[in-house]
Amino acid sequence: MYGWRMKEGGENVSVICRSNYEAVKENGFSIESVKYGSHKFIPNNVYSTIKDASKDQEYDYILVCTKALPNITNPTDILKPLIKSNKTAIVLVQNGIGLEDPYVKAYPENPLITCAVYIDTEQKPGGIIEHGTMLELAYGLHTNKKDDNLDLMRNSVISNFHNILTSGGITSIVSTNIQKLKWFKLVWNAGLSPISVLSGKYPGGELVRNPGTRKIILNIMSEVVKVGEAVTGGPLHDKLSASEIPEHFVNFTESLSKIFITSMLQDFMNKKPMEHQVILKNVIDLAKGLNISVPTLETMYELLVMNEKKYLEPTGIPPKSP
Ligand SMILES: NC(=O)C1=CN([C@@H]2O[C@H](COP(=O)(O)OP(=O)(O)OC[C@H]3O[C@@H](n4cnc5c(N)ncnc54)[C@H](OP(=O)(O)O)[C@@H]3O)[C@@H](O)[C@H]2O)C=CC1
Numbered sequence: 001m002y003g004w005r006m007k008e009g010g011e012n013v014s015v016i017c018r019s020n021y022e023a024v025k026e027n028g029f030s031i032e033s034v035k036y037g038s039h040k041f042i043p044n045n046v047y048s049t050i051k052d053a054s055k056d057q058e059y060d061y062i063l064v065c066t067k068a069l070p071n072i073t074n075p076t077d078i079l080k081p082l083i084k085s086n087k088t089a090i091v092l093v094q095n096g097i098g099l100e101d102p103y104v105k106a107y108p109e110n111p112l113i114t115c116a117v118y119i120d121t122e123q124k125p126g127g128i129i130e131h132g133t134m135l136e137l138a139y140g141l142h143t144n145k146k147d148d149n150l151d152l153m154r155n156s157v158i159s160n161f162h163n164i165l166t167s168g169g170i171t172s173i174v175s176t177n178i179q180k181l182k183w184f185k186l187v188w189n190a191g192l193s194p195i196s197v198l199s200g201k202y203p204g205g206e207l208v209r210n211p212g213t214r215k216i217i218l219n220i221m222s223e224v225v226k227v228g229e230a231v232t233g234g235p236l237h238d239k240l241s242a243s244e245i246p247e248h249f250v251n252f253t254e255s256l257s258k259i260f261i262t263s264m265l266q267d268f269m270n271k272k273p274m275e276h277q278v279i280l281k282n283v284i285d286l287a288k289g290l291n292i293s294v295p296t297l298e299t300m301y302e303l304l305v306m307n308e309k310k311y312l313e314p315t316g317i318p319p320k321s322p
């Protein structure tokens, strides 16, 4: 969706596809959106491998739009052929926390943009994308160095990115405290996603309307707020207090018009690895270090991993980090 809007805004957009390669190469992506209606997205180039995409080209921005699964593979190795100089910015369009360190280690000179992603979408086989109404990206630089030249370049990297998103009609929010925004978004994901799987595959709206699951969701959310505030060293929102944040997300979920299936539930239903490391386990580990009790999060995590094991084990993919 982000790539489509960037192309509509006038950018040259290439995509690297895997299971959907043949379909997208042939017909592009078909978009069915509540917000935008029916459209075709024909990218400038469609590649089946990173090696092909890196021939003769250097990119301004690489958007990493895969699931964040650092418990399964090192996410950075695969990008190597694409990173030819420090002019290429890496943009992590992914949910979860604790994603950035491997990129900083592998590509210390490249600008790294990390995001809080607000979109409600589902990709069906054959390049079919179903979208609801949200299309917002909040982001900021993940800074690790205090070098003036680098900082200057990084600022223009951000302002160009802002212009690109805005030209495509994407709500673009630049933040100097992106980790706070990522934690805030994580409250929603950690609260809703595990329950959407463990309840027996319910969409978000039904889970927050049912009093029992609503209560569990609010409990998980409160635990994440507590850890997030301790880690970031302040409130996660400028206007909402810690106790108001869970209610805010639950009410927002209730208000969404399209029936939406969380991305974690999509993975579970498609027997794919779930993002439990970056959405739950990283929070649990941080909580342990801070002596904060997160019993509901721990329960969700262990049950998710057991459920995932059933379908991942036969494939040989290790489901859980040691
Ligand atoms: N869907 C949603 O509503 C939302 C998602 N997010 C976050 O956005 C991120 C992306 O999620 P989403 O778009 O749902 O993910 P999807 O699983 O729908 O899409 C990911 C795509 O990346 C492809 N891919 C994965 N690994 C590779 C690889 N090594 N080479 C080439 N292609 C690859 C997959 O291919 P293949 O089909 O072969 O697996 C798939 O087409 C996640 O972090 C998610 O949590 C955030 C907000 C909402």
Ligand SMILES: CC(C)(CO)C(=O)C(=O)O
Residues within 6 Å of the ligand: 095, 117, 118, 119, 120, 121, 188, 189, 192, 193, 260, 261, 262, 263, 264
């Ligand atoms: C927006 C929300 C909470 C639900 O689609 C999401 O981020 C996800 O499912 O990954």
